[in-house]
Amino acid sequence: MPECEIVANSLVVAGAKVISEQVVAIIGYGNQGRAHALNLRESGVKVVVGGRSGSTSRTRAEADGFRTADSPQVAVHADLVIVSLPDEVHGTLCPPLLEAMKPSGVIGFLHGFSIHFGQVVVPEDRGVVLVAPKGPGTALRARFVEGMGIPCLFAVHQGGTDPDRTEALALGWAHGIGSARAGVIRTTFRDETETDLFGEQIVLCGGLSELIRNAFEVLVEAGYDPLLAYTECCHEVKQIADLICDRGISGMGRAISNTARFGAMDAGQRIIDDSARIRMREVLADIQSGQFAKRVSEDARDGSRRLGEYMAKTEAHPLEDAGRSLRTMLPWLNSVGKSDEIR
Ligand SMILES: NC(=O)c1ccc[n+]([C@@H]2O[C@H](COP(=O)([O-])OP(=O)(O)OC[C@H]3O[C@@H](n4cnc5c(N)ncnc54)[C@H](OP(=O)(O)O)[C@@H]3O)[C@@H](O)[C@H]2O)c1
Structure with a gap:
């Protein structure tokens, strides 16, 4: 290894x-x-x-x-x-x-x-x-x-x-x-490339975004207010991610309530089950074989048409409106992004 x-x-x-x-x-x-x-x-x-x-x-x-x-x-x-x-x-x-x-x-x-x-x-x-x-x-x-x-x-x-x-x-x-x-x-170049693509597709950008969007949709379809759905399924991600980053998953588990911990144990593995792991392996194989790289390059040659459609759909999703509403209450959230020195 x-x-x-x-x-x-x-x-x-x-x-x-x-x-x-x-x-x-x-x-x-x-x-x-x-x-x-x-x-x-x-x-x-x-x-x-x-x-x-x-x-x-x-x-x-x-x-x-x-x-x-x-x-x-x-x-x-x-x-x-x-x-x-x-x-x-x-x-x-x-x-x-x-x-x-x-x-x-x-x-x-x-x-x-x-x-x-x-x-x-x-x-x-x-x-x-x-x-x-x-x-x-x-x-x-x-x-x-x-x-x-x-x-x-x-x-x-x-x-x-x-x-x-x-x-x-x-x-x-x-x-x-x-x-x-x-x-x-x-x-190595190989390990950096393949793990970076895998991490961003499965967890950081792909998996996380879809988890959030799907969970938001399920709550809204069930009649809950979009602002509440956004707060629970998206806004709080950062607090939990900060805890995981600072203390590991077990450290995060120690910092949340017994109810949250029990819920994590009870539901987490039903959502990300063996079938999800099979699909993760498929995604890894797609990256390792160069097929993913080929598709990215083909889309770039096509004026990034598929990427443009994905971004338009992302921006039009009702979750984005709910996020904007919440952020008006938290004007300090974007202070780092707005700083000319940093952005
Ligand atoms: N973004 C990240 O978080 C991140 C993290 C780690 C590593 N990386 C890596 O860093 C590298 C750069 O990524 P990035 O996100 O920083 O890129 P980016 O912001 O999209 O790059 C934009 C720059 O590239 C120029 N550019 C774009 N298309 C061009 C073209 N056809 N001809 C000439 N110039 C062009 C732009 O110039 P104009 O103003 O003229 O358009 C601008 O200066 C990539 O290899 C990426 O994988 C990125």
Whole structure:
């Protein structure tokens, strides 16, 4: 069984010294790109930002004080080029970057998807690394500003002509975004990609959203008020998730009432039963075989039609209205998201 290891702090600190003397190009200034660029700059790293001309995110990078240029152009002099673009466009946008980069330049990814599924192929003499923060860009930035960090996964796909420098640059990158304050975990591109996709599909984004929506619908169909249904099945998720995150599932179980604990025991395994586990294995096999990656890429080529339909349906669901009503009572909820410094 493959094993992860927490990278020793001495290695991360040595990487920080290496990257402090180098130029880092961040390609794309979206959810992750902005947080990486700001955190690295505040850690003393020289950062330039690449984007397409006329792009709103590129304008935002300039407003944040970064020098920007067209992507292949910023890649020319960079020692580390961080690809912070949506995964489905890597196959088209990485080849010109790789062509523009100097021979010693290392290319870095935030998710192993395009490398692992062969959508981007890098010549063997170039270093290819991964630093994948385990959270959205908003959290990466917010924790950094607070003096903390979120853990990240780190991997070297290939060391290129100087494997020690390649690894040091990646570890310096992990240090610069604040993740070393939490933990840098060494893994592989394959394991990062497949577990990340599985986790977001089965639990974090797919499974959780459907669990919430279906439970909401069942309560509303049974005549309960949507606001009540939303509060019980969606709003309280965060409190429970925070407890699980801080204390584990057993720790969460100790923090809730006997009735809630008994209900969890009694109903939980009826909802997520053996048949659900069979479907989870099917989803894992779909990811491992590359079929999921193929469908994402096909939809991207089709103008993200299926994704657009899914988002339109999600936005039109009555649960969203109930959520908006509840949030008017809790104006402080979005304060992190509204902060220009963090968002
Ligand atoms: N989001 C997360 O929570 C998260 C967490 C961990 C890892 N990751 C990984 O981080 C990477 C970036 O994800 P993200 O969510 O940060 O991406 P994102 O916010 O969707 O990226 C937007 C950036 O990409 C640019 N862009 C989009 N399409 C483009 C195109 N066709 N040509 C040129 N530029 C284009 C946008 O420029 P314009 O302004 O010009 O559109 C913008 O600068 C991915 O590999 C993802 O898997 C994401």
